[in-house]
Amino acid sequence: MKTIKGPALFLAQFAGDAAPFNTWDSITAWAADCGYQGVQVPSWDGRLFDLEKAATSKTYCDDFKGVAASHGIAVTELSTHLQGQLVAVHPAYDDAFDGFAAPAVRGKPAARQAWAVDQVKKALTASKNLGLTAHATFSGALAWPYIYPWPQRPAGLVETAFDELAARWLPILNHADDCGVDVAYEIHPGEDLHDGISFEMFLDRVKGHKRANMLYDPSHYVLQHLDYLDHIDIYHDRIKMFHVKDAELNPTGRQGVYGGFQSWVNRAGRFRSPGDGQVDFGGIFSKLTQYGFDGWAVVEWECCLKHPEDGAREGAAFVDAHIIRVTEKAFDDFADGGTDMAANRRMLGIS
Numbered sequence: 001m002k003t004i005k006g007p008a009l010f011l012a013q014f015a016g017d018a019a020p021f022n023t024w025d026s027i028t029a030w031a032a033d034c035g036y037q038g039v040q041v042p043s044w045d046g047r048l049f050d051l052e053k054a055a056t057s058k059t060y061c062d063d064f065k066g067v068a069a070s071h072g073i074a075v076t077e078l079s080t081h082l083q084g085q086l087v088a089v090h091p092a093y094d095d096a097f098d099g100f101a102a103p104a105v106r107g108k109p110a111a112r113q114a115w116a117v118d119q120v121k122k123a124l125t126a127s128k129n130l131g132l133t134a135h136a137t138f139s140g141a142l143a144w145p146y147i148y149p150w151p152q153r154p155a156g157l158v159e160t161a162f163d164e165l166a167a168r169w170l171p172i173l174n175h176a177d178d179c180g181v182d183v184a185y186e187i188h189p190g191e192d193l194h195d196g197i198s199f200e201m202f203l204d205r206v207k208g209h210k211r212a213n214m215l216y217d218p219s220h221y222v223l224q225h226l227d228y229l230d231h232i233d234i235y236h237d238r239i240k241m242f243h244v245k246d247a248e249l250n251p252t253g254r255q256g257v258y259g260g261f262q263s264w265v266n267r268a269g270r271f272r273s274p275g276d277g278q279v280d281f282g283g284i285f286s287k288l289t290q291y292g293f294d295g296w297a298v299v300e301w302e303c304c305l306k307h308p309e310d311g312a313r314e315g316a317a318f319v320d321a322h323i324i325r326v327t328e329k330a331f332d333d334f335a336d337g338g339t340d341m342a343a344n345r346r347m348l349g350i351s
Helices: 024-034 051-056 058-069 081-085 091-098 109-129 157-179 196-205 218-222 228-238 281-290 308-322 341-347
Strands: 005-010 038-042 074-080 134-137 182-186 212-216 239-244 246-249 269-272 296-299
Touching: 005 074, 005 308, 024 038, 024 058, 024 308, 038 296, 051 058, 051 109, 058 074, 058 109, 074 081, 074 109, 074 296, 081 109, 081 134, 091 109, 109 134, 109 157, 134 239, 157 182, 157 196, 182 239, 196 212, 196 228, 212 228, 218 228, 218 246, 228 239, 228 281, 239 281, 239 308, 281 308, 296 308
Parallel strands: 005 038, 005 296, 038 074, 074 134, 134 182, 182 212, 212 239, 239 296
Antiparallel strands: 246 269
16 A cells, blocks of 8 residues: 555646746745645646646756745646647537637647647656656547437447547557656546546557556546446556545436536536535545555645635645555554464464
């Protein structure tokens, strides 16, 4: 067993144009003041991080880490959630996702996809330069519009989508292997990899690639009514990253999992700050510790009610209280009788 590292904070929801959220130096100082020991970095946010420089300059990466370290903060992982989303986009979502891309490739799906692949590969190279071993991303989605089949899906539609998804990601996974970095797909509604079965479908098509792994976020399982503790038992070998995000599902006679097109605050399923929802984090930290997860517990603040800065400060203390410092001895060692093989044989009546 190993002790989970943390607390850490995903900075995507906090980066902004106002201090202290507008520079790398000031946001890491703020995170430290909140009680964090690490931060997960959105690679697309130029206010905090220069992806091009990080992919080509070890000196830049060393300086980048040095600024964080001056505040007692480690860089835990890089994220390409937005770029990863663009590796596979169904045409129905072209306009919705176009804003994630560089202006030069907007409105050009093929060019946008090539740009996204290049971005993820650069982020993996940057991860190597930063000395990181895991990378957070989304898979993108080709089959998602057909998640609930009406009209009935034609035979082979889903299989074709997953064949194509795997073909697009395999060169990226091979590059990740060259960099010694695991790709941790956040298993997330809106992505083709949205639950365990869909992850397995993808894994089969990339032939069990060792770099194809998971970012475990229980909030997305609560909203699907999926057993998130059993999920750890099944997939613990593939879980390389952990987002601490809470959620609640309170179905009524009017709405359930799908939410009836309501705003977040009016949905039956809502994201909440850690400790304010229904997730059994005691069970999650116990299972991850049992299976030897030695990555970071990263708070991802998404709450329909609470102010983000309050959620961040409370989240650091919440994670700190849940991390289990693993024992180095058995609880009943005091009763050890000091027996040996001969004594064991005598106790069993074996002459």
